[in-house]
Amino acid sequence: MGQYLILIYTSEPSWAAIGEAEAGAVTAAHQRFGQQHGAVLRGGGWLHPTATATTVRRPDGPAREDLTAGADALVTDGPYVETKEALAGYYVIEVPDLDTALAVARDVPEPFGGIEVRPLRPTSM
Secondary structure, three states, X not given: OEEEEEXXXXXXXXXXXXXXXXXXHHHHHHHHHHHHHOOOEEXXXXXXXXXXXXXXXXOOOOOXXXXXXXXXXXXXXXXXXXXXXXXXXXXXXXXXXXXXXXXXXXXXOOOOOEEEEEEOOOOXX
């Protein structure tokens, strides 16, 4: 079994333009997705809009010995990159293979964007 990250991208202007009823329908669709695939879901969540993001970047120059940005980090308001579609949410799933992960991803409701699937590397945190 392997873990996969399902990244949900969306058009923020499209989301901002929908009404409460349509937003509620999408939320209900995600609840149904969770019920349908609960056995393989390991986590997930929705992100606030990119306007709420704060970015931490390593300053120019040689990398610190510990590879962190450190106290000299450049902290700016806004997302790391400007894109047409923004990362809006994610699911972590545990399934046997990529084909199964893609089958699960096809069921993710996202009316204004796309879905990306990536395998997660095992870590020992």
